[in-house]
Amino acid sequence: MTAAPETRRPTDAASDDETRLDKATSRAVRSRSLSLLGNLLRPHGKGLTWSGALVVASTAGQVAGPWLVALAIDDALPALRDGNPGMLVAIGAGYLVAAVVAGLTIGAYRRSAARIAQAVMLELRRRVFRQTQRLSLEFHESYTSGRIISRQTSDLEALRELLDGGLTGVVSSLLVMAFTFVGLTLLDWRSGLVLAAAFVPAWFLTRWFQARSRVYYREQRTASARLIVKFVETMTGMRAVQAFRRESTTEAAYEALGDEYREANLRIFGVNGRYQPGLVLIGNMTVVAALAVGGWRVLGGSMEVGVLVAALLYVKRFFFPIQQLGMFYNAFQSAAAALEKVSGLLAEEPTVVEPKQPVPLPAARGGLGLDHVRFQYGDGPVVLPDLDLTIPAGQTLALVGTTGAGKSTIAKLVTRFYDPTEGAVRLDGVDVRDLASRDLRRAVVMVTQEAYLFSGTVRENIALGRPGATQDQVEAAARAVGAHEFVMAMPEGYDTDVNKRGGRVSAGQRQLLSFARAFLADPAVLVLDEATSSLDMPGERLVQHGLQTLLADRTAIIIAHRLSTVAIADRVLVLEHGRIVEDGTPAELIAGEGRYAALHAAWRDSLV
Incomplete structure (x- = not known):
């Protein structure tokens, strides 16, 4: 057997x-x-x-x-x-x-x-x-x-x-x-x-x-x-x-x-x-x-x-x-x-790589275009299924929508922290993937919700936007955003050491210093990703004039839940699941009966 x-x-x-x-x-x-x-x-x-x-x-x-x-x-x-x-x-x-x-x-x-x-x-x-x-x-x-x-x-x-x-x-x-x-x-x-x-x-x-x-x-x-x-x-x-x-x-x-x-x-x-x-x-x-x-x-x-x-x-x-x-x-x-x-x-290799033959862009005007952009983080769900968007140079665009609608993703694509899965992001008609990082970083600056300050003086932190800036230029940038007064009230003024993570300044003051840093950099495109979220109401009013001064004659993308910040925009996009559901000026959308009008009404009621 x-x-x-x-x-x-x-x-x-x-x-x-x-x-x-x-x-x-x-x-x-x-x-x-x-x-x-x-x-x-x-x-x-x-x-x-x-x-x-x-x-x-x-x-x-x-x-x-x-x-x-x-x-x-x-x-x-x-x-x-x-x-x-x-x-x-x-x-x-x-x-x-x-x-x-x-x-x-x-x-x-x-x-x-x-x-x-x-x-x-x-x-x-x-x-x-x-x-x-x-x-x-x-x-x-x-x-x-x-x-x-x-x-x-x-x-x-x-x-x-x-x-x-x-x-x-x-x-x-x-x-x-x-x-x-x-x-x-x-x-x-x-x-x-x-x-x-x-x-x-x-x-x-x-x-x-x-x-x-x-x-x-x-x-x-x-x-x-x-x-x-x-x-x-x-x-x-x-x-x-x-x-x-x-x-x-x-x-x-x-x-x-x-x-x-x-x-x-x-x-x-x-x-x-x-x-x-x-x-x-x-x-x-x-x-x-x-x-x-x-x-x-x-x-x-x-x-x-x-x-x-x-x-x-x-x-x-x-x-x-x-x-x-x-x-x-x-x-x-x-x-x-x-x-x-x-x-x-x-x-490890960077997912965003330098172009082998970069296209020179010595002086960007600030025109942005997202041509049928599709994006997902790794193997995760699709965040932007097919976004086609043109932002003329000098326009201030506000992005509004619920959490997860794709607002911050657009900001990361414009600044080229990520590359689109499909499609292209263009600056003045040039694919940002064809631009040298030094040209792109000079032309596009992003201010995020986390206003990070490095160990060093107030002057050094503001001058990070332009290392060779003079004292007058640093002070002018601080005045533009309303930071000069509280800086001068500090023990050593602009020579005050802010310590690690800005230990001697409040959250709102750190945000103002980050604004001054961005103002001093003088980019063609400025992206504000929830950048006013750390400011209280008086602080936000203080920075509104500085924002309007900075945004004049420059392209800007504002991502904010506070509609008071959105009000200074030339144009508002309402996003839902990565798609544009409303597009118009703030006044046009408020006069309508869409989602932005409902959000604006709810915001006004909250103020009362």
Whole structure:
């Protein structure tokens, strides 16, 4: 009776496919990481060559010691007994020279390696910072600030620890092992066989350690990143945490992540706790074996006492670098996991790319056109199904509609924070995808609801719109939006340090300073995305005149729920689900019976 053929469940095949995919992905990630490391080290080829020569000289000096000891015991001592001390003096002098050479060259090697390591770290920090600024808004809206901070802090710190001390140690350890084995084999090949036999279990133990520690260190880096992300998010959103009394909830979540990080570290310590003692045991057993075999041969007269002593020194010295390699591998795994994350960040490509042959636009007039624009965020729902819109130069257009109608999306497309899925956005008839970013940023400026102020003075924050602006120009921009009076009331006027995130000014004052910044930039197109939402009623009245002054003879798109801000517009579009449902002047739409008229009536009732 024949057995039925074994059948495999579909889930088994799927699991195999996932395993192959994981392995292929892992290989690709490792290849990407090694490529990045090679690219960073390539400019330092001469320095690496010099460092290599130094470490070879140092290792040769270290390994020469046992060989000289063997000569002293077997040859120099008998010569001394016969009244000839010259050989012992020569060997002693040689031992001293070897020790001095080893010490001087290893010191020089470590200094040279440290200079290379610091240069590599500086370049890597520059690349990470440059990359985070180069990537498009789409990336920053999905890749949290906490994760970016983790790349710049803990991940780069792990790489620094590896480059500062780990690489110098591992290169020296590998050469000591190789030179020790060769020196022992040349001195006595049978003792070399004993050492080679002991290397087999040490190799398998190291492979076991590598397989487990690689997984554990990835888990540790992931847990570390999650902990940092949670901390940054909590500190950033502290007002919301305290306003809703969520301190205990966030503390519990942070403690859970901290416990996950602790457990990841304990798993690493556990595997280290088995690896290090295992190496010590193998090393000690090898010394015992070498002593037993060598002692038996010495008694038989086939081995000199000095050779036995040198063999024991070589065997003992061989296993000490293996322990150093184990310690290095700890740092290496942590750094490898960090390098994978950093290389992943550097491998990201911006979704909004610079044109290869940009169309020059030295002086934009401000005419805008959206030609049958279709847009969706990633694989999400379609936000704008088919928008066809023309905005003549100098016109002030207000966008009104419910949340999710597509108003802010239009603003992001006009400023080219995103590119349309289909269709084109044009500035003065030129597709914005064909404009150099410097021309587009000079022509189109966006002021958002979040008025971000950088650490520095009031003057520096306003001058961000035009770095070379004079004091008179900065003050004129502040006066235009009604910010001059409160700035002059500050302790040092325009030289007052606003601190991080504008800590010395109110939310409305921060918004006025951001208006001044935009006014100073003097763009052809100004986009205001809920830019007056932080202003109270007196503050809004104060800025209305400044807005009208700024919007004269320039194209503007105003997105606002406050209809008092919309009232200054030449034209109003009412959007619903990404489509234009009403289009006209504010007066025309108020006189009608459409959605804008209903919104305006409700707004007037709210004022009463």
